[in-house]
Amino acid sequence: MAATAHGQRPQWVEDVDIVDVFWTTPVGTTPGTTDASRRLVEGVVRRTFTRHQQVTDLIQRRGADPNTGAQLRVRGSTVTYGYAAGAVLSLVIDNFSDNTMPTVGAADDLRPPVTGSFLVRGVALPRWPSRELEAAIMNALIDGGADINAPSHLDGRPIRVAIRAGNEGALSVLLARNAAVRWYAAGDDAHVMGLPITIAYQCTAASPAYEQRLLSVYRRLLEHDPTLAVQDGPATLIHSAAQDELGKYSQTFIDSYLDLLVAHGANPMATTNGWTALHDAAFGNRQHPAHVNDLVDDGLVDSSPCVADYVGRHVTAEFVNREIEPGSGDTALSFAAEELNTAIAFSQDDDMDQETRDLATYKMSLHEATIRSLLRCGADISLMPTDTEEKRCDRQVVLPQYTAVLNDVPAAAMAVVNAALRPQRSLAALLTHLLPLVAHNDGEDPAPSPLAFGPHESAAIGWKIAAFCLDMEAANETITRILTVRNSDVGRRVRGAVGHFVKSALRASGKQEVVGGTRYQQQGDMRVKVTVPPLQCFAVCGRGQVVLTGLREVVHRARLEEAARYGIEEGAIAKGFNEHLENADCQFPWHQLGRVDGRGRFVTLDSN
Numbered sequence: 001m002a003a004t005a006h007g008q009r010p011q012w013v014e015d016v017d018i019v020d021v022f023w024t025t026p027v028g029t030t031p032g033t034t035d036a037s038r039r040l041v042e043g044v045v046r047r048t049f050t051r052h053q054q055v056t057d058l059i060q061r062r063g064a065d066p067n068t069g070a071q072l073r074v075r076g077s078t079v080t081y082g083y084a085a086g087a088v089l090s091l092v093i094d095n096f097s098d099n100t101m102p103t104v105g106a107a108d109d110l111r112p113p114v115t116g117s118f119l120v121r122g123v124a125l126p127r128w129p130s131r132e133l134e135a136a137i138m139n140a141l142i143d144g145g146a147d148i149n150a151p152s153h154l155d156g157r158p159i160r161v162a163i164r165a166g167n168e169g170a171l172s173v174l175l176a177r178n179a180a181v182r183w184y185a186a187g188d189d190a191h192v193m194g195l196p197i198t199i200a201y202q203c204t205a206a207s208p209a210y211e212q213r214l215l216s217v218y219r220r221l222l223e224h225d226p227t228l229a230v231q232d233g234p235a236t237l238i239h240s241a242a243q244d245e246l247g248k249y250s251q252t253f254i255d256s257y258l259d260l261l262v263a264h265g266a267n268p269m270a271t272t273n274g275w276t277a278l279h280d281a282a283f284g285n286r287q288h289p290a291h292v293n294d295l296v297d298d299g300l301v302d303s304s305p306c307v308a309d310y311v312g313r314h315v316t317a318e319f320v321n322r323e324i325e326p327g328s329g330d331t332a333l334s335f336a337a338e339e340l341n342t343a344i345a346f347s348q349d350d351d352m353d354q355e356t357r358d359l360a361t362y363k364m365s366l367h368e369a370t371i372r373s374l375l376r377c378g379a380d381i382s383l384m385p386t387d388t389e390e391k392r393c394d395r396q397v398v399l400p401q402y403t404a405v406l407n408d409v410p411a412a413a414m415a416v417v418n419a420a421l422r423p424q425r426s427l428a429a430l431l432t433h434l435l436p437l438v439a440h441n442d443g444e445d446p447a448p449s450p451l452a453f454g455p456h457e458s459a460a461i462g463w464k465i466a467a468f469c470l471d472m473e474a475a476n477e478t479i480t481r482i483l484t485v486r487n488s489d490v491g492r493r494v495r496g497a498v499g500h501f502v503k504s505a506l507r508a509s510g511k512q513e514v515v516g517g518t519r520y521q522q523q524g525d526m527r528v529k530v531t532v533p534p535l536q537c538f539a540v541c542g543r544g545q546v547v548l549t550g551l552r553e554v555v556h557r558a559r560l561e562e563a564a565r566y567g568i569e570e571g572a573i574a575k576g577f578n579e580h581l582e583n584a585d586c587q588f589p590w591h592q593l594g595r596v597d598g599r600g601r602f603v604t605l606d607s608n
Contacts, residue, residue: 014123015124016125019072020074021042021072040068044092052140066142072106073106073108083105089142090158093134097165097196100207101198101210102124106121106122108121138170159175162217168220191240194240194244197244204248205249206253214253226264228264229264230264236266236267238267238307241261241277242280243304245281245304247306268315269316274324277311278315278332278374279330281304282332284304301339303367308374309376320380321379331384333374338394339363340364340371343361343364346360372401375398376485376486381399403572409555409559410559412482413494413555415482417498420476421505423471424469424505428463432463436451459510463509476499483498490559490561500595504595512532516534536548537551538551538595553585557590557593560573
């Protein structure tokens with residue numbers, strides 16, 4: 001008995017029990033074999049075969065064609081023909097995407113109907129009761145003459161179906177039977193290492209388990225042929241990922257997937273006809289594979305924020321702001337802003353049907369996320385064209401996203417500080433515990449005896465010893481890798497400030513001086529609880545005096561100056577500390593910012 005497909009079914013994925021199956025006989029087959037071919041297709045789609053010999057008998061004794069295809073139609077729909085679900089070999093392959101990436105589709109009515117067109121819904125086929133039976137049936141079909149490399153529209157080759165299904169077992173069967181992993185000469189531009197493309201009209205976000213299966217599949221392919229990451233084709237794999245991610249995958253998965261490609265030779269800075277991967281990520285994919293017969297384009301495009309984020313972290317500022325043609329102003333940021341404006345207009349158009357407006361609202365979130373990714377990696381707003389009203393509007397929709405990016409900077413800066421200092425703090429905590437346990441001999445009885453420490457003395461000594469052991473090169477690499485803003489003035493300023501804070505923390509007396517907090521202080525004959533600010537390792541020199549300040553104030557000042565550069569109001573930049581002072585404690589020109597050296601002299605910061 002077939003197993004039920006795992007995962008909760010989305011509303012746009014139908015159960016196979018309410019799907020009608022049609023079989024298609026390939027050109028040139030012998031008349032009179034259609035009944036056996038029908039039984040072959042039905043047995044595969046319904047998962048009613050219990051032994052591979054049943055498949056062999058249908059082919060060898062009954063004349064079933066192993067290259068028979070299937071068309072599926074949602075029962076009750078008025079569609080004349082079904083959706084071409086692919087050859088029977090592809091239909092054998094179980095789907096492990098948790099119903100987030102269908103490998104089989106069925107035709108359904110459009111609402112409202114459009115003559116000559118239909119909608120494709122995903123179909124959740126049951127699973128074979130064992131991987132062994134699945135492999136045996138695949139081999140029976142191949143032994144019976146199934147074309148393992150049969151061309152197919154919409155990503156339907158058996159090997160691509162196995163990849164899209166996250167089915168490493170089926171992939172191994174195909175590779176063992178010499179399935180092709182390169183086929184550009186056949187005019188098919190689907191790359192074996194490319195991201196899966198949905199065949200249904202909707203697609204939900206990939207589950208973490210499915211993403212892990214996909215990564216295993218891609219590693220298996222690269223074990224088979226390490227050169228696949230740089231296979232020639234219409235576009236590089238990173239460009240293809242930028243066109244196909246479309247917000248369906250997590251940042252963690254995209255990072256791992258693209259790291260895998262880069263490790264095998266893929267180049268994030270490659271261009272195709274002047275287009276960078278960032279352009280493709282901003283412009284997304286205008287294709288609507290589920291709308292057959294050239295259904296009218298809805299005018300909305302997707303974008304790929306996770307690929308934009310990855311590529312932005314691996315290229316230069318010049319590359320981020322590259323134009324397709326010099327002087328055209330068509331940067332990736334300009335593209336993303338234009339598409340966001342289009343989606344906003346659709347979402348607010350009362351003449352649009354509600355489904356289109358809802359789709360536009362969803363795509364707005366994608367474009368906003370892509371814009372934030374581009375801004376974090378150094379996309380320059382000042383390079384956006386403003387020569388027309390439409391382009392000025394495009395620039396305006398970017399500003400709220402930059403406000404959001406700037407408001408994320410303080411938390412990011414603190415995360416970077418904690419990550420850079422984590423090895424030192426861990427060692428300091430260990431030494432603080434161990435030092436009082438160390439036995440020594442000072443010539444007095446008893447000997448040996450534990451070391452004696454005053455209040456907080458072991459913590460201070462442990463902090464200093466650990467500071468000597470910290471690898472500053474590794475700490476700087478951590479700062480560069482983790483800090484979310486880069487390739488921009490504000491990114492360089494925040495990075496310089498964080499780097500100085502980390503170095504200063506190593507010279508501090510201990511953790512308490514670094515993080516601040518509260519302590520009791522003697523005032524006359526009373527002990528009063530006072531607030532101690534975090535490490536004050538910066539200095540502002542102005543009007544003949546030097547005033548110490550901290551990292552929070554410096555980061556906030558950098559954000560305020562960046563906001564002012566683009567006309568963003570100060571009030572839109574969340575401060576998050578000393579709110580009662582408003583911005584009074586951060587009112588200093590950046591060129592007056594520095595530090596006090598070991599001799600008590602004021603020195604400007606390198607980031608100035």
